Amino acid sequence: MTLRLTNTFSGAKEAFAPLDTNRVGLYVCGVTVYDDCHIGHARAAVAFDTLVRYLRHRGFHLTYVRNFTDIDDKILNRAAQEGVDWTQISRRYVEAYYRDMNPLGLVRPDVEPRATDHIPDMLQLIERLVEKGYAYAAGGNVFFAIEKFPAYGRLSGKNIDELIAGARVEPSEEKRNPLDFALWKAAKPGEPSWPSPWGPGRPGWHIECSAMSMKYLGESFDLHGGGRDLIFPHHENEIAQSEAATGRPFARMFIHNGFVNIRSEKMSKSEGNIIALKDIYRHFTPEALRLYLLSTHYASPLDYSDDNLRQAEQRTFRVYKLLSTVRPDLSPPPDALDAELTRFNDVMDDDLNTPAALALIAGRFDALASDLHATGRPRPLDAIALARAAILAMGAPLGLFQADPQDYFARVTQLHLTQIGLTAAAIEERIAERTQARSAKDWARADRIRADLKAQGVALEDAKDRTTWRVDL
């Protein structure tokens, strides 16, 4: 089977056939750095990270580019609010991006271009558009004339006349058409600016992605991605300005991830229902979040729920617990994994069906658990080795289950102890107390201690010779 992906141009799954199998290009619209990352950013990042991992798993030689928008109205507004230089804001939130996103185990893009490092590239592109008659200068601004580009609306399926009729855009005196968009914005007093043939100013939002994607991936490349909300106008405008300038097709496939909703409503600044990653991480491990995000297909809406995230944490815990019980020296015969991976590839080839892939992992999990608990028969070591290897091999393109189980346990335990305000020493003390009660057969007292700890979020497990504890997820 070949990989099929939903292409926004057609709305249908299409076979992924790169221009050149030796050099597949993917450009993903990153973030504007003016605030902390939220769970929606995480979803987009994980979706495209999975695409990257899977493409490489399938043998494609991929160049992955993801930008930072580091000059923008929102950044300037925030700087003005705080009374600091705008570069402080952009620098701070690039750092915040890595702080929030690195824990998710994201593959680092090959290139992470920043808009402000590419002003000359953008100016060149704008000049080309002006020369070709697709853009016009007005009052120090430069606008793209959408009526010069007949294919405008092709990605988003919008009809230009209807857009104009229903445009909520304030008609600007400088724009010939209300839908024309800024390639270059004249500097207002006090704003940062760069020199240009049209006077000092700064780039419009869309031009950076055209300039940077084509610079690193070529004028035509394979894949371009981002959140659904970028379809219009951002990606529509990128296509228009890029194809107008080069006369060649821009990205061949557009891939868009669905939103994270809160109680069925879109999470957004204006709704005030943003869930920041740093807040999630106070309660859950990044890997559980990743598993949670992958349990829904990337293009579908995902209704955020604490409870489902907790289930993902429990699931992660169980998988690591099982993996940690397998002897580390066991390994399967060389080609034994092929059949497993074929099944995995088949479901992932179908538009990255991660829920189905997770079901396959669940199947291997059950087999492994069952074999490890084999009673009345010799432990099937080959099957055990194979099942574990399969879980790890299928987990790799998903970015799951690759950590050292002990590291995961340490992290999740520390997280919860911090939350509930208990220390390991305090728990051990209570256990010692209870062990005494138990040897005295004072079951009431022993059970009370156990119930107390349970109420605080610590579960006790009595083994033959000793009592262990774990955080109650």
Place this chain on the structure above:
RNA sequence: GGCGCGGUAGCCAAGUGGUAAGGCGGCAGUCUGCAAAACUGCUACACAUCGGUUCAAUUCCGAUCCGCGCCUCCA
């Protein structure tokens, strides 16, 4: 208003022209002082509604209802 997406068991969530993965939950068993964990088995009247096409539809087509998104910054 224009364009688009979705409605699958208690919850989450795949999928298919021939009565439907997986997870969570629930129930029972083994184990245990009792539990928990783990394993084993079981569980569910699930495919929004109404028509149509078809030998056969949850899967295709149409309509209806409901929910959501984009059209303005937004992952």
